[in-house]
Amino acid sequence: MLYELLYTSIAPAGLSETELFQILEKARAKNQAAGITGMLVYHNREIMQILEGEEMAIKALFDAVFKDERHTSVEVFYQGYIDQRAFSDWSMAFKMLDEDTVKELFVGYEDFDPGKTPLNVIASSLNRGKKTFLDLRNSL
Numbered sequence: 001m002l003y004e005l006l007y008t009s010i011a012p013a014g015l016s017e018t019e020l021f022q023i024l025e026k027a028r029a030k031n032q033a034a035g036i037t038g039m040l041v042y043h044n045r046e047i048m049q050i051l052e053g054e055e056m057a058i059k060a061l062f063d064a065v066f067k068d069e070r071h072t073s074v075e076v077f078y079q080g081y082i083d084q085r086a087f088s089d090w091s092m093a094f095k096m097l098d099e100d101t102v103k104e105l106f107v108g109y110e111d112f113d114p115g116k117t118p119l120n121v122i123a124s125s126l127n128r129g130k131k132t133f134l135d136l137r138n139s140l
Helices: 017-034 055-067 099-106 118-123 127-138
Strands: 001-010 037-043 046-054 072-084 093-096
Touching: 001 055, 017 037, 017 046, 017 055, 046 055, 055 072
Parallel strands: 037 093
Antiparallel strands: 001 046, 001 072, 037 046
């Protein structure tokens, strides 16, 4: 049975865009070999990632993320079984959010506060987290 896990973390200060893309390329190769799909969203050091695949593979990958010093304040937002993949076309889709994209994603919510970070907005509602990833997937 397929499993998904959505987590958030904070990247260390000083992580360059070049380093981020190098990490992403390595992750894509490892994920493809492990049968993992998903999406990574990045905004001002905030990382939001959804992973899909076999439960043991997802939990092993998350354990590695949790121990990786490039991730701090790691929190599981959601995890559970799924019937089908939402990101089957990507070993790791990627979206770097700018301020305009953040506004487009969240301005329609009644409790939208432009002072909140995307992590705060997503963390305020379980449904909003998955929906945000699906909206971003559809924009790629």
